[in-house]
Amino acid sequence: MNSVYKNIYNKITPFIFFVIFFLGCPPDGLSTQLQAAAEQSTCITEGWPHEVSDLEPDPQIIFGRLDNGFRYLILENKEPKNRAGLYLNIQAGSLNEKDKQRGLAHFLEHMLFNGTANYPPGELIRYFQSIGMSFGADTNAMTNFMDTVYNVILPTGNRQHLDEGLLVMADYARRALLLEQEVDRERGIILAEKRTRDSAGYRLYEKKTQFHFAGTRVTDRMPIGTEETLEEADAEILRDFYNTWYRPENTILVIVGDVDPETVKELVVKHFAGFRNPEITPGCYEFGQVPEEGTDILYVHEPEVGYTEVSISTRWNESPGRDSVARQTRDLKNYVAASLLNKRLKKIVNRADSPVTSAQVYAGIFLQQVGYATVTARTKGEKWEDGLKTLDKTLRQALEFGFSEQELVRVRKEIIADLEKQVKIRESRDSRKLARDIINKVSSNQVFLSPEQELRLYAPVLQALTVEDVNRVFRELWSHENRQVFVGGTAVVAASRNQEDVVRQVYLDSRKQTPEKWVNGEEIAFPYLPVAEKSVAAVENIEVPGIDARQIRFANGTVLNIKKTDYQPNEILLSVHFGPGRHAEPHAGLSLLAEAVVRESGYGRLTRDELEEALAGTSASLSFKAGEESFELTGKGLSGEFELLLQLVQAQLLDPAFREDAYSLSRYRFNQMYDQLRSSVDGMMRLAGERFLAGGNPHFGLPPQDQFNDLTLPMIGEWLLPIFKDAQLEVNVVGDFDIEQVIVLTGRYLGAMERKTMPAPALEKISFPVGGQLKEEVSTQIDKALVVVAWPTDDFWDISRTRRLNVLASIFSDLVRIEIRENLGAVYSPVVYNQPSRVADGYGVMRTELTVDPQFAEVIRDKVRDVGAELAEKGVTEDELLRALEPTLTSIKDMLRTNRYWMQSVLALSSRHPEQLAWPLTIESDFAAITTEEVEQLAAQYLVPEKSAAILFSPAAIKEENKALPDNP
Secondary structure, eight states: OHHHHHHHHHHSOSSOSSOOOOOOSOOTTSOHHHHHHHHTTOOOOOSOGGGGSSOOOOTTEEEEEOTTSOEEEEEEOOSSTTOEEEEEEESOOGGGOOGGGTTHHHHHHHHTTSOBSSSOTTTHHHHHHHTTOOBTTTEEEEEOSSOEEEEEEESOOSHHHHHHHHHHHHHHHHOBOOOHHHHHHHHHHHHHHHHHHOOHHHHHHHHHHHHHTTTBGGGGOOTTOOHHHHHHOOHHHHHHHHHHHOOGGGEEEEEEESOOHHHHHHHHHHHHTTOOOOSOOOOOOOOBOOOOSEEEEEEEEOGGGSSEEEEEEEEEEOOOOOOOHHHHHHHHHHHHHHHHHHHHHHHHHTSTTOSEEEEEEEEEEETTTEEEEEEEEEEOGGGHHHHHHHHHHHHHHHHHHOOOHHHHHHHHHHHHHHHHHHHHTGGGOOHHHHHHHHHHHHHTTOOOOOHHHHHHHHHHHHHHOOHHHHHHHHHHHTOSSEEEEEEEESOOOOOSSOHHHHHHHHHHHHHTSOOOOOOOOOOOOSOOSOOOSSOOOEEEEEEETTTTEEEEEETTSOEEEEEEOSSSTTEEEEEEEESOOGGGOSSTTHHHHHHHHHHHHOBSSSOHHHHHHHTTTOOOEEEEEEOSSSEEEEEEEEGGGHHHHHHHHHHHHHSBOOOHHHHHHHHHHHHHHHHHHHTSHHHHIIIIIHHHHTTTOTTSSOOOHHHHTTOOHHHHHHHHHHHHHHBOEEEEEEESOOHHHHHHHHHHHTTTSOOBOOOOOOOOOOOOOTTOEEEEEEOOSOOOEEEEEEEEOOOSOOHHHHHHHHHHHHHHHHHHIIIIIIITOOOSOOEEEEEEOSSSTTOEEEEEEEEEOGGGHHHHHHHHHHHHHHHHHHOOOHHHHHHHHHHHHHHHHHHTTOHHHIIIIIITTTTTOGGGGGHHHHHHHHHHTOOHHHHHHHHHHHOOGGGOEEEEEEETTOOOOOOOOOOOO
16 A cells, blocks of 8 residues: 555665665466466566456556566656656666675666767766756666666656657666776776765664574675675676666566656557567575574664664564455554554653653565564663663563554554545655655565555455454564564673673563553543634735735734645645744754754643644644744645644644653754764764854854753743744745635634734854865764865845856756766765855855765865866856756756745745745746856856865874875776
8 A cells, every 4th residue: 555555664664774675586376477487496577466466456557568578567647747757677686696796786777877879978967967857866776685776757758758768768778888998987986885875874784684684695785785896896797797687578667757658658669679688597596584583682882873772673584475455454454553552652752751762663574575573762872771671661561461442543543544645635646756656566566556446445444453453463473483682872781791691681681570551641632722713804915926826914913825726636735934043043052952842842731642642633734943034833734624734833832832851852862963973074064064164153053062962941941932922923825725714714813813023133244264174083983084165155135146056056066076976986976056045144155065085085175176166267168058957947847836836935934035926937037048158157256266165074093195096997
């Protein structure tokens, strides 16, 4: 089920943060063809999951198969309008690699961008940019354990772009050049990617993966591969992997978007029917099995992650099989059972005396081969024992005493509400997300259902589900004779004896304790505040010229900006802005702490847990944010929930809470964050780099940790209470709604409040550190450095200038990519962007950020400065401007059809900045009119080498002198 399983996929894989469930060796009994393939010792699958299932797929999907075994799937979908996504799914990933091929699936993914029959080296990205596609957002690829996926998001779904896009996909499928010189060139980029992704958290993840999946092939097949393989790979070994696995019978093409299916079918035949399968017969690997008995312990001391994680898990081996109503029903019941325990853990986290700062339950099947269930938590390092005991106690409490009807009713309401919501918003589903969901399902040998099918299938199951049923399901999940106990991170376990024996003893001692029965609180009702009997009439109701929006004012000064749209049927967005926001904080860091405390506190009469329980069965949600120039309450829900959203706003403003337990929890989480940031070069950017670029202004970046810890709960209340109670309101509503009803309800709930204007203090002038450099060593064992080169620009409010600076940043980014990544092979993903301030007069920063080998940090800094200087001196070509502008214009067309754009970029704070209301009228024409002369003028004005500032954060453990970069072909 796409909506509920969306939550499952997000929640049941604590170990695999970048791996999606994919299909491995063929499951037993899929078809006679599959059985024959299995007997031939191949890992090639045929057919579709629904062909051997009692489930029918979404009836709008068109399934096709060519004579050579190539499969394709088409789903017509209208959002984003006139865009089409092509996804080439090669059903081979890192698990398909032989011992000497570890990393080749990912290496090959890179190589397909470096030369194919129709796109010589260096031409493919240029082509994409020229037709309005951006590298990364609109064209990308990913490699996982089980498969490799290439995606192209076309700027339109017309025949010409489909034809050209499918030509690219066909080149990926069977026409890679794999030139030796390009292999050598790309090697440095892949090693740079390996360095970029390296972190204390990733190393901890690797150790956990090896622990949890011991006995299987997963443990030594991480997709990034081994450095030895990457260093030695050549064109021949890559071509062998390519010819083995990139074959029509092992490929699925997914096309989702605003397309004509008949045209797509015709073009698929044109581009793929002529391919023949290579003569090489792929051999099937042995996945392995996890041990199913005993108690295994893993302790890892990894202080740089900044937190301690504890977990208790069980696992078992699964035999892959066909999808069915029975399997989907089983998975739904498992999800319900896990959700019930999740609710309890959230309550425990929010207790004032809790040793855990977050907790979660997961249950599922990994790669169709390993079943697992786990409870995991982050805890204070010195309280890891209490954290582990808390998990054990809570788990055994549920196993022994079960759950209550009250708990089941809440979870049932939430899941059914989500299923019903998916039906209502079906027409606004995003094609890109749909494509990903379809690939996940097909590759996992599951049938993709429509929202209506899901509701029909799962709602009766949920309604019939009893407490006895769910208790039995939960006990079955944990009935396996295997436990894995993990403690890792900052926790220091005494080394006087075997540390894992210490962990084992703590766990065994906890098991001897008898848990008491869980006690539920009383059922909670919401709303609880009185409202005016009659709505306050608006004193002004005007149409905003040109953008089909309205601006309404009430006598108390409340402004209501509304825009009705049909982009996302049955959905509504709400934002309420008030007060001065973050830049007026009386103490550095107080806005961050206040934001967290308000979110965790709930309301005066309802804790956060009680509020969530009261809202069960609805889609409405409201969140508090301390923005740069205002405080904001951001809400979303179904169109019929607008009054409920206003009731939440009313309660937040008139009955706010600043609870001691929320303060303690938030403060500790921030300290975990500080510990984590301090041990990474990227984290040091937040701790020191941001403030350096702002001339030391305390409103930028994070304050020192000791200063942050001096912030108290009374400080939050003293600052926010008057603002919540009195500050003038600006209300913005965008989406599918009844205009008159929105005006009347806003007048009733917010128009009757007594509010007043609160002028914000002016932010002092920011002084960019012209010519300065911040160079610091970071206490980390991770061998990578962060290089930032920045130039002062200007503030946000000259919108024509800001737009042109954005285009300049895009051109600069592409030049850095070509010079530093492609030509030198020294970085994986350089970042360049312009960041203009909305509150600091005259302040903005054009910055480049690159993760590099520490020994080349200063060389890369100088190279980036040289690229900027050359851009300022020589200007830009028409081709460079085109390749920056076309993707921008494509993204603008998409953006103009989103509620989020109209809310955040146009309506929000337009009562303070009315010029925003005119920006949509010129955004397309103004960008399209940008000339090389205008961009050159900005480059010459701002990218002056002498004005730049640099930041270099390097690991203290690396003492080598900076060296020249090695030659790259």
